[in-house]
Amino acid sequence: MTKVAGGYDDQNIVRRARSHERTLRAGIANSMPDESLATLVGTNSRLVDTNSRLEQRNAVLEQQAHTLTHLAERLPRAEEEAKNARADKASLEQEIRLGGAQKAAKRINTLISVVPNTIMVVCNITCLSGFIMIFTMVLPIGIVWVPWTFLLPFMALFVISLRPANTKTVRTITLQLASFSTAVSNYAPLVGFFLVYSTIESLRPYPTAVMATMTSIQAAFMLGNCVFPRLLGFIHNICGEAEKMTKREKSKLTWAFMVEELGSERKACMALVSSLGFFYPLWEGAALATKCEWPFSSRYMVMQVIKHTLVACGLNVFLMPIVPIYFLSGGTEADFMPPPRMLANHNFTSSELQTYMDAARTEVLVLACFSPALFAVILVAYLFRPRIHAWLIRLATAGDAGRAAGVAAMIGKLEPQAVLSMSRRTFTGLPFDVLCKEDFASNQDTGLNAKARRCRLGEVDAFLSHSWHDNARPSPSGRRCRRGRPSSRRHRAEARWYGWTRRA
C-alpha cells in the first residue's frame, strides 16, 4: 500500500469514490441530478489531481532511490579518492618542505663560505707578511719564524675544510697564496742559512742572539725533515675521507684538482715541473681539504692538533730553552771566542756586547712566548669550531624547512640537490604484512628487498629504527602469527607489534 503525505492512499480514494457513487445514485434516486452531478465532477477532478500528485511523488522517490543506489556504488571509489587525495596532500607538503630545504641548503653554502674564507684570507695575508718581515729583518734571528710560517697555510687549509667545497675564486686565491708561501717556506731556510751564516761570521764573538739564531736554524733544518709529512698527515686527518684513500687515489684527486684549478693539463704539468715538486704537498692538501668532508668532533680534532703540533714543532719548542738557560746561567761575552778577522781589525767594547745581549733578551722572550701563544690560538680555534658550525647552521636553517637540508648536507657527501633527487628516486616502503620476526634476526637479506615498493615521500607510515646488534631471535609464536589468519589486517598488525614487544 502506497502511503503519501496528506493522508491519501489508494484504498481511501476508492472508498471515497464509492461513497460519491452512492451519493450520486441516491441523488439520482432523489431527483437531484444537477447537484449530484456537480459533486461527482468535483470529486472526479480532485481524484485526478491527487493521482497526478501521487505520480509526481513516485517519480521523485524513484529518482531519490536511484541516486542513493548510485551513491552507494560510488562510495568505495570516493573513499579511495579521498585516500589518494590525502596522500597527494602529504606529498605536496613534503615537496614544499623540500623546496624550502633546497633554498636553505643554498643559504647554508653561502653562509658557511663567508666566515671561513675570510679567516683563510686573513691567515694567508698574515703568512705573507711574516715572510716579508723575515726578509726585511736585519737580524738573522728572524729565520726562526720560518717553521711557524709553515703552519699558517695549513691553518688556512683547516679553515677551508670547515665546509665541503669553496667557490672557485676563493680556492684559486687561496692556492696562489698558499703555493707561494710554501715555495718561500721551502727556499727560505736555504737562503736564510747563507744569510745567517755570513752574519754570524761577521758578528763573532757570538752574543746570545746569535746563539739563539744558530739553535733555531738547527731546529729549522731538523724540523724541515719532518714538518711536511707530519703536516700532510695533519691535513689527511682533518679530511678524514682522505685516510681511506690509497696513494694513487690521492694523486688522481690532486691531479684532477690542479687541472680544474689551472684550466688545462698542460698548465698543471708546468706547475709541477716549475715548482720542482715542492708545490705538490700543498696541492694535495688543498685538493683534499676542498673536496673531502669536514665534520669531525672537536675532541678528535684537538687530539690530532696536539699530536701533530707536538711532533712537528716539539723539537723546536724543546730547543728554545737552551738559549735562555745558557743566558740565565751566567754566560758572558768572555765565553765567546772572538772571530779571527775581527780580532785583527776591531776590539768589541763591553757596551757593544751589552747591546747585543739586550737585543737577544727581548728576542728570546718573544720566541718563548710565541710558541705557547700560537699553540693556544690553534687550540682555541679548534675548541670553538663546533660552536661556529652550530651558529652558522642555526643561522642558515632558521625554520623547519631548512632542517632536512642542514642534516643532509652534514651527513652526506653529496650536494643537497643531488641528495634530494636521489632520495625521491630511491625512496621505497615495505608493506607491513610481509614482515615477520625472522627478518629481524640478522641484517642479511631475507628477500625483503624484492618486496619493497616505490613510494612517494610522505606515503610511508613508519620509519623503523633499530640496532642489528640487538639479540632478536625468532620464536614459535612468531611463526604462529604468520600462519594464523587473524580477523583483520589491523588486528594482525597489532599482534605483530605486540609480538615484537614481548618476545623479540
Add this chain to the structure above:
Amino acid sequence: MVWLDKACLNQLDIESQLACLPVYLSGCQRLVVLAGDTFHTRIWCIIEIFTFLRMGGTPDRVTLLPLLTAAPAIHRSPSAADEDAENMELGRIKTDDSTLEAVFERFRTFEVSATKAFKEDERQHLLGVIEAGFGDLEVFDSLVQSLFDSLRQEHTSHTEQAKRSVPSRGGKGAVVGVPRQPGLAC
C-alpha cells in the same frame, strides 16, 4: 607501509644512500624505535634520532617498542628459550614494564660520546655531525634524555589511566606512543 633499512636500502649502494637518510626519515609519518640492549650504544641508531630531532620531531611522533632482552645463545638452550617465549606469550612472565623501564633508564643517563661504530673515523665523523648540529654533544644528550623522559611520562600516565578504568591484564603496557589512528598499523 614501513621503512626498514634492510629492505629499503639498495644493498649495493649503501654508502651513497645513507646520505639520503634524513630525507627518507622526513618521508615517513612516524619514528618507531625498536630499543634493545644495544640501541643506545650504536651511533647509526642515534643518528636517526638526531635527524628526527633536528627536523623538529616531537615525542608524539615517536613510537617506542622495547625489545625483550634475550640472553646469548651460548647461555641458553633453544628449548629453554622457546619455553620462555611460550611463557611470555601466555602472560606468565610479565617483563614488559621492566624492559621498558630498563630502556628508559639507559636513556636517562645517555651519552652520545659513549656510542660505538664499526669504524672509528666514521664514528668521529658522525659525532662531528651531531656536534655541528647542536653546538655541543651535551646539548644533544640532554635533548635525547628529555625525549625519552617525555615518553616515560606519557607511558606512566597511560598506565595509571588504564589501571583506573580497566583491570590490568598485564603485558600490554609496553608500547609507548602507539598511534591512535588506524592508518599506521598496517
